Amino acid sequence: MPFLTALVAAAGRGRRLGLGYNKVFLPLKGRPLLSYSLEVLGRSPLVQAVIVVTTPEDVDRCWAIIGPQYAKGIRVVEGGKERQDSVGKGLKALPPETEFVAIHDAARPLLTEELLAKVVKAALETGAAIAAVPVQDTIKRCGAAELVERTVNREGLWAAQTPQVFRRDWLEEAHRRARAEGWRATDDASLVERCGYPVKLVPGDYANIKITTPVDLVLATALLEAREKIKIE
Numbered sequence: 180m181p182f183l184t185a186l187v188a189a190a191g192r193g194r195r196l197g198l199g200y201n202k203v204f205l206p207l208k209g210r211p212l213l214s215y216s217l218e219v220l221g222r223s224p225l226v227q228a229v230i231v232v233t234t235p236e237d238v239d240r241c242w243a244i245i246g247p248q249y250a251k252g253i254r255v256v257e258g259g260k261e262r263q264d265s266v267g268k269g270l271k272a273l274p275p276e277t278e279f280v281a282i283h284d285a286a287r288p289l290l291t292e293e294l295l296a297k298v299v300k301a302a303l304e305t306g307a308a309i310a311a312v313p314v315q316d317t318i319k320r321c322g323a324a325e326l327v328e329r330t331v332n333r334e335g336l337w338a339a340q341t342p343q344v345f346r347r348d349w350l351e352e353a354h355r356r357a358r359a360e361g362w363r364a365t366d367d368a369s370l371v372e373r374c375g376y377p378v379k380l381v382p383g384d385y386a387n388i389k390i391t392t393p394v395d396l397v398l399a400t401a402l403l404e405a406r407e408k409i410k411i412e
């Protein structure tokens with residue numbers, strides 16, 4: 180098994196949640212969002228090291244959640260203005276042995292070991308792979324005055340999630356070229372694709388939601404309770 184470092188993106192501001200602070204500390208069923216991903220990554224035998232990327236003012240708070248007994252090597256580094264910048268900073272802290280990098284949003288607390296394993300397996304075969312789910316709604320392109328400009332054929336459209344797992348050299352090249360050429364993207368796969376590398380879509384989990392607006396907290400709570408109920412039965 181190659182040396183895989185997980186990079187947890189946790190340096191946002193939670194604006195769409197209306198918090199005014201970093202949403203990764205928001206409690207979900209009594210535990211901060213960040214703790215859910217850390218637990219799964221700490222438990223997975225596929226992950227050799229973890230890097231948490233957070234805001235400068237939140238470094239100590241992240242360490243408090245990580246605790247002194249964390250299962251594997253872990254570092255907390257400062258992120259940047261946008262998600263892409265944070266990942267770019269996290270890449271500079273990779274352990275030298277790293278061969279693959281798994282990037283995950285701390286805002287996606289419902290990550291499972293199973294999904295991580297599926298994406299890692301695909302990345303080992305292809306070089307790059309991401310969790311994603313086929314779009315289920317009809318997609319409209321919004322035009323002037325919020326009138327429908329056109330309906331987008333949803334055949335073959337997938338909604339990208341995280342984890343996104345890459346060969347380290349591909350990912351570093353993608354971020355290096357993005358900085359040099361001014362590429363901006365909302366996920367890392369976009370940058371790797373732009374370099375011409377293949378990125379495998381791995382059927383994810385519709386429950387692997389990103390906590391973005393208040394309703395997502397309600398959904399995540401219900402999903403966690405349903406998951407706990409299934410485990411008990």
Ligand SMILES: Nc1ccn([C@@H]2O[C@H](COP(=O)(O)OP(=O)(O)OP(=O)(O)O)[C@@H](O)[C@H]2O)c(=O)n1
Nearest residue numbers: 189190191192193194195260261262265285286
């Ligand atoms: N500068 C940033 C912005 C976002 N993220 C992380 O990227 C993930 C997805 O980003 P998003 O859901 O947009 O989080 P926020 O930026 O906090 O949300 P908002 O856009 O509503 O402020 C989150 O885990 C967030 O912590 C990051 O590491 N660095």
Ligand SMILES: C[C@](O)(CO)[C@H](O)COP(=O)(O)O
Nearest residue numbers: 262284339340341365366389
């Ligand atoms: C990376 C991501 O979660 C894939 O869907 C998404 O692009 C993050 O977007 P955000 O605006 O930074 O939340």
